Amino acid sequence: MNHTGTHRVIDSLLDTDAYKLHMHQAIFHQYPETEVVAEFHCRSKEDLRPYCDAIQAQINQFDSLSFTQEELDYLATIGFFKSDYLEFLKSFTLSSQQVELDPSGDQLSIKITGKWLDVIFWEVPLLAIICEVRCAALYPNASAEDAIEQLKTKIDRFYHNAEGTDLSEFALVDFGTRRRFSKAVQHHVVDYLAESFPYFKGTSNYHLARTRGLTPVGTQAHEWFQAHQQLTGELADSQQLALNRWLQEYPDSLGIALTDCINMDAFLRDFDLRLSNRFVGLRHDSGDPVTWGEKAIAHYESLGIDPTTKSLVFSDSLTLDKALAIYKHFYGRINVSFGIGTQLSCDLPNVDTLNIVLKLTQCEGRPVAKISDEPGKSMCRDEGYLSQLRQAFDIAQ
Numbered sequence: 001m002n003h004t005g006t007h008r009v010i011d012s013l014l015d016t017d018a019y020k021l022h023m024h025q026a027i028f029h030q031y032p033e034t035e036v037v038a039e040f041h042c043r044s045k046e047d048l049r050p051y052c053d054a055i056q057a058q059i060n061q062f063d064s065l066s067f068t069q070e071e072l073d074y075l076a077t078i079g080f081f082k083s084d085y086l087e088f089l090k091s092f093t094l095s096s097q098q099v100e101l102d103p104s105g106d107q108l109s110i111k112i113t114g115k116w117l118d119v120i121f122w123e124v125p126l127l128a129i130i131c132e133v134r135c136a137a138l139y140p141n142a143s144a145e146d147a148i149e150q151l152k153t154k155i156d157r158f159y160h161n162a163e164g165t166d167l168s169e170f171a172l173v174d175f176g177t178r179r180r181f182s183k184a185v186q187h188h189v190v191d192y193l194a195e196s197f198p199y200f201k202g203t204s205n206y207h208l209a210r211t212r213g214l215t216p217v218g219t220q221a222h223e224w225f226q227a228h229q230q231l232t233g234e235l236a237d238s239q240q241l242a243l244n245r246w247l248q249e250y251p252d253s254l255g256i257a258l259t260d261c262i263n264m265d266a267f268l269r270d271f272d273l274r275l276s277n278r279f280v281g282l283r284h285d286s287g288d289p290v291t292w293g294e295k296a297i298a299h300y301e302s303l304g305i306d307p308t309t310k311s312l313v314f315s316d317s318l319t320l321d322k323a324l325a326i327y328k329h330f331y332g333r334i335n336v337s338f339g340i341g342t343q344l345s346c347d348l349p350n351v352d353t354l355n356i357v358l359k360l361t362q363c364e365g366r367p368v369a370k371i372s373d374e375p376g377k378s379m380c381r382d383e384g385y386l387s388q389l390r391q392a393f394d395i396a397q
Contacts, residue, residue: 008256009125009128009129009132009133010058010065010125010128010129010306011065012065012068012071013023013066013067013094013121014071014210015125015128015183015205016121016124016125017177017218017221018122018204018205018209018217018365019204019218019220019221020121021075021081022115022218022219022254023221023223023224024121025080025081025085025251026224027084027116027117027248028085028088028117029082029249030245032115033115033226034115034117034227034363034364035113035115035364035365036113036114036115036116036119036223036360036362037111037113037119037186037326037360037361037364038123038358038359039109039110039112039359039360039361039381040109040110040126040356041356041357041358041359041379042107042108042354042355042356043355043376044352044353044355044356046354047106047107047108048108048130049103049107049234051130051134051137052101052103052108055101055130055133056101058129059096059099059101059126059129060096060126060372063093063094063096065093065094065284066093067090069088071210072090075089075206078191079378080253081089093151094118094121094122098112098114098119098122099126100112106292110126112126114356116227116363119360122358123176123178123358126358127179127358128177128180130176131178131182131346131354131356132177132182132183134266134354135181135351136182139351142181142282142348142351144166144184144185144187144188144189145188147181147185147188147347148188148189148192149349150347150348150349151189151192151193151347154198154319154347155360157320157321158320158321163322165331167199169197169331169335170323170324170338171193171199171201171336172199172323172340173202173203173204173217173338173339173340174186174189174204174205174345175182175204175340175344176205176340176342176344177204177205177341178191178341179353181343181346181348185345186205186208186344187348189209190205201217202204202217203215203216203217204217204218204339219246219254219255219273219283220257221258222258222260222285222370223359224246224258225238225242225258225261225370226359226368226370227242228245229368229369229389230241230277230363230364232362232367234392235388235392236393239261239262239266239267239270239393240270243270243275243279244275247275247279254276255281255310256277256280256281256283257271257279257281257282257283258277258282258283258285259271259282259283259285261288261370262369262393262395263287263372264295264296264392265295265372268295269393269394271299273303273305276305278374280310281310281311282296282310282311282313283312283313283315283339284313284315284316285316285374286316286372286373286374286377287373287374288373289314289322290326292373293312293326293336296310296334297330297333297334298347307333308333308334310333310334311335311337312330312337313332313335313339315341317343318338318340318343319343323350339345357379361380367381367382367385368380369382369385369386369389370397371386371393
């Protein structure tokens with residue numbers, strides 16, 4: 001497979017996570033001129049510099065990519081995309097000039113600078129490109145069939161471990177776009193699940209949702225909360241501002257809130273009765289899932305809210321086995337669903353997965369950060385700012 005020439009890893013702007021478009025519309029309406037910087041980080045410490053030219057060639061192909069009329073017609077059927085935003089998407093394009101690749105250090109460095117309206121769209125396709133280029137080079141003989149064989153084994157084990165369990169409320173969603181082995185592998189996996197696994201309820205990928213008739217799933221990401229750290233008067237108010245601005249854009253839909261930009265305790269302090277009522281649930285993305293879920297239930301109960309009317313979405317490094325264990329633990333107490341990414345779309349025999357992220361590091365020329373419920377997931381270039389953030393949200397150093 002030629003990854004530097006004709007083969008396009010990304011050939012549709014819809015080949016991205018749903019929450020990117022959901023945040024994109026909110027940014028279009030509320031922060032169209034806001035400038036940001038996003039930076040790449042390889043958590044698995046693998047040297048990706050040898051793939052720099054192939055990655056650059058894929059990035060260059062973005063200059064000719066735009067939304068098709070069929071894609072825009074599809075988005076118009078979703079219900080919460082406004083006509084002015086869809087009109088804007090008709091002429092929306094990305095420029096490869098915004099992406100700066102630098103292989104000169106001891107690791108591949110990537111920096112994206114520009115309006116948030118543009119930068120937000122690079123993360124998912126860029127990570128998917130890096131993964132596919134690298135996997136094609138390291139595992140030229142691995143195939144989508146290998147992924148399906150592995151998946152069948154996992155599903156067999158899932159049913160074996162679920163014996164005697166009521167699975168009627170179990171819900172699995174594909175979150176696999178950004179760290180997929182390849183586009184072909186993700187497509188095969190999603191097609192297999194849609195056909196053979198009755199608890200498969202959708203995908204975070206808008207292109208797959210459109211072409212397969214699946215439910216698109218996703219709300220907002222860490223960057224929504226991070227940017228608000230510099231879009232607010234007081235740092236301590238940033239989380240509540242982010243939540244309120246989200247409700248302003250989506251008063252009756254997309255009501256799942258991400259909790260770990262700072263950490264769960266700081267989030268719950270801000271998640272008052274009004275917000276807890278307005279949002280339908282919460283998403284877990286770091287730290288121990290059971291501890292986190294118990295905190296969520298206790299929080300709802302303390303406010304007099306029946307937890308069975310709320311939902312928890314788990315999406316942190318999940319496997320089917322982990323999802324089943326979490327499901328059993330919370331069964332009957334609160335609604336749960338599971339977004340599985342890498343362990344669906346990049347689980348092939350003898351393939352090492354790549355743990356890579358692209359995170360906002362600046363907004364309006366000033367630093368932003370994510371602290372998270374897991375030390376290894378924190379990301380900030382500015383120690384002084386990190387201290388300021390911890391202080392604002394009353395978190396021990």
